[in-house]
Amino acid sequence: MIALSRTIAVGAAALSLAACATVPAPQTGPSLDMVEARLAEDIGALAADDFGGRYPGSEGEAKTQRWLIQRYSEIGLQPGAGEGDWTQDFTLVRRQPSEEAGSSTATATRGSRSVSLSQGLIAVDPGRDDANLADVPIVGLDPDFEELQPRSLVNRAVRVPAAELPRLFSKFEAAAPKALIVTTQTAEEYEKTAGLISRGRWRLGSDTSGPAVLLLSPQASAGLSDAIGANAKRHPDGLGLIAYDTILKASIAQKTDRIETANVIGRLPGRVPGAGAVVLLAHWDHLGDDCGPPDATDRLCNGAVDNASGLAVMIEAVRIALQGGPLDRDVIVLATSSEELGLLGAKAFAADPPVPLPTIAAAFNLDTMAIAPRGTPVVVLGAGKTALDYGISEVARVRGREIVPSDLQDAFLPRQDGWALLVEGVPAVLVSSALADRADFESFMGSDYHRASDDPARGVELGGAAEDTLLHAGLIRYFGSLQTYPGGGG
Ligand SMILES: [Zn+2]
Known part of the structure; x- marks a missing residue:
């Protein structure tokens, strides 16, 4: 029996009774x-x-x-x-962030301006060995959003505050983002989230589902906010997203068992x-x-x-x-x-x-x-x-x-x-x-x-x-x- 439950909705319902038939009496079996x-x-x-x-x-x-x-x-x-x-x-397969400091790198680019997100970056791509991200648009979530459309985040990187991650994580499953950029405000929040992300989980080698996760230090989080600046605007398609007009590039170093x-x-x-x-x-x-x-x-x-x-x-x-x-x-x-x-x-x-x-x-x-x-x-x-x-x-x-x-x-x-x-x-x-x-x-x-x-x-x-x-x-x-x-x- 496993220790933790992971709830997945199941639509199984009671079905009709099987045809009645008499059960043979038990044969004299072993005592x-x-x-x-x-x-x-x-x-x-x-x-x-x-x-x-x-x-x-x-x-x-x-x-x-x-x-x-x-x-x-x-x-x-x-x-x-x-x-x-x-x-x-x-x-x-189990993939975990490389323990070598500075081995993963990321930048956010808007127009001709780039900011490095690499300082203290902890990154992992649990479903893939080749974990490089190029030209991935960064989006945020509309504060009023309720549900995300299925596959609405494909090939996008979503900015999520660490404090919101537990509440939002299950909502991302169907929306299928390419990456989560997890931002932090304090060193304490950063350390705590790093522990969760670094642990890693075993999965089937054939399972490539789930986003890459990039945890930003408080400094890098502030840098990203600065780069996005006043560019945030609600997505014209009303997908519950905010477009930042900012592009992510990342190279993720991880250890794979x-x-x-x-x-x-x-x-x-x-x-x-x-x-x-x-x-x-x-x-x-x-x-x-x-x-x-x-x-x-x-x-x-x-x-x-x-x-x-x-x-x-x-x-x-x-x-x-x-x-x-x-x-x-x-x-x-x-x-x-x-x-x-x-x-x-x-x-x-x-x-x-x-x-x-x-x-x-x-x-x-x-x-x-x-x-x-x-x-x-x-x-x-x-x-x-x-x-x-x-x-x-x-x-x-x-x-x-x-x-x-x-x-x-x-x-x-x-x-x-x-x-x-x-x-x-x-x-x-x-x-x-x-x-x-x-x-x-x-x-x-x-x-x-x-x-x-x-x-x-x-x-x-x-x-x-x-x-x-x-x-x-x-x-x-x-x-x-x-x-x-x-x-x-x-
Ligand atoms: Zn057990």
């Missing part, structure tokens, strides 16, 4: 004790110290990949990434060609061995609950569901990378899926599963947003599991991999006991979450996770069958 023992074994392996906290690109990733491919093979899966590959490889990583994908083809697929997903990555306070004695975040438990539940649920052989639909098992860095593996899957996204009848994400004891109800994260609700309630009823609503839905729906599929129109939910008991969940979030103490050596509660495993085995069979779930996919 909960047996399931718990298997989960404990897998969590113990994946969250062992020698997997290093499973950071993308690390030796821990190589070990995790080998472990997953071994398990996928054991439960009868075939390579699912296309062309006989188990792995869907992709590159992560790259990580090669991969999703690990297995697949069991269904019996009915063209019937679509059921997807199970769980993120394999965690925070690595450079985690927590610098002076802590244990700095390895093992990620036992987050998310070795999700992988273990996924593999065991698929193993149980497929014991009777293939279903009508394909079953795709997706261990995603880089969830902790912003759902990046799930986004990479959605951007280049091995099967067309509209053929995915149902997707079940498994994240941070091992928190609640046996007998805990389940929450459906994504309830009301897909056509899966009826089938889930039927399978839960037959298995004697109660579904309860959760007021955590709004906060946590965008913080898990299923979100990256849901925003692309895939019916993706997270069904889990872990969110159902508020006290247990908050106790985990307040103690072991994203800390070195999320360690199998400290003991992991497996009761709810074992029950959720059997529930998911039932969900895979229900949604994998054209008889019980004819709708969706294919």
